[in-house]
Amino acid sequence: MSTRSVLGLIYLVQGLKQLGEQPEPVLARHGLSLDKLDPSTRIERSRELRIYADLAESVRDPLTGLRLGGFYGLAGYGPLVMLLMTCATAYEAIQTGIRYQRLTYLFGTLRFEPGDKLSALVLSPMGMDPRAFRFRVDGEVSGTYKMVRDMQVGLGLDIHAERIDIPYPRPPEALEYERYFGCPVRFGEHEARFWIRNEHLQLKLPSADPNAHAMYRSMCDQQLVAQEASSETLKDRVLTHLGLFSGSYPGAEEVAKALGLSERSLRRQLGEEGANFRDLLAEARYAKARHLLKHTALPIDAIAEQLGYAESAAFIHAFRRWAGATPGEYRGR
Structure with missing residues (x-):
């Protein structure tokens, strides 16, 4: 849709x-x-x-x-x-x-x-x-x-x-x-x-x-x-919903309720699609982090805050795990 x-x-x-x-x-x-x-x-x-x-x-x-x-x-x-x-x-x-x-x-x-x-x-x-x-x-x-x-x-x-x-x-x-x-x-x-x-x-x-x-x-x-990009799978709908947020992210129960599902049904259907909520949350954060690093001059600590991290060190550690590089190195490329 x-x-x-x-x-x-x-x-x-x-x-x-x-x-x-x-x-x-x-x-x-x-x-x-x-x-x-x-x-x-x-x-x-x-x-x-x-x-x-x-x-x-x-x-x-x-x-x-x-x-x-x-x-x-x-x-x-x-x-x-x-x-x-x-x-x-x-x-x-x-x-x-x-x-x-x-x-x-x-x-x-x-x-x-x-x-x-x-x-x-x-x-x-x-x-x-x-x-x-x-x-x-x-x-x-x-x-x-x-x-x-x-x-x-x-x-x-x-x-x-x-x-x-x-x-x-x-x-x-x-x-x-x-x-x-x-x-x-x-x-x-x-x-x-x-x-x-x-x-x-x-x-x-x-x-x-x-x-x-x-x-x-x-x-x-x-x-x-971009407007016609398909969001027909539950995985895509969850990612679209998570992408709306800045500063803090909802948990699986809140996302399920927003999409008209129980948390149990959400996790079960995601599993049938070969996905899980924790990985989708990381994917949504990674996508937002890449966008902010590429297209803004925000400092790393401000980006960490937008992604819901209390400390920039936690964000840097997570980003290195996702990208194989620190946020500063990624931006420098």
Whole structure:
């Protein structure tokens, strides 16, 4: 099954906390904790969706989903933002965004509908229970709106929606949506739509750069390949779960609970796959250690702390056992 960056979940939970909600109990039911999530790791898409549905049930303010869009920063989209900003025109940027939409935090799907005077960027939402549906639609519409507006601020452009359609019945708080988006909002539609004037789509982007665009396209293509990495075996699911953590790691009982198993079943099924929990924990730590040594300038004691070691000496001893070299020697290569 596909995976994607856990950063979207982190933004969501941080936003909920700042809005006065209490997402921690829901995360705990899924065996996770915000302060232990590593933003450089990936999460199974289906698992993230289950967490979102449970979070929607815990939200008290019906406008929370709408306001969450403000907590998704441009930097969190990585190379995708630069790919869009190096396009030649606004229309090309929209088409490129649709092509690479799996690199966003959407669960719905985007497409473009051309018209005579107005064209629409269409968001087809994923079907969910009514409360979770509104929560996800509001978050995805407001998040997409913020991403586009933030990019325009950086480029000095003003491409605004003439109207926005929302795919659920008009709520009592409908006027808040028009205040938030700054344009008319029509409810009760089948899909979400951002209606844009065609002349705005032809605006040239001042940051257009064909060479940089080719480089960022290659980076985005690599991310799409990583997203489709299979995690079908229990061993892979355990490794994916362990990879989410930084600072300390859960035990076998906690991991089993997070994956919907008893500890006994977890150990038995891993054994049938020729694996055991202790070795998988070491493998997860080794993978994270290699990443940090290669791609950061963190000192050895800081890396040891991220891997859950109380002393750097214990980490150095373990790494020598894994790699046949000390962390310093490995980094020096």
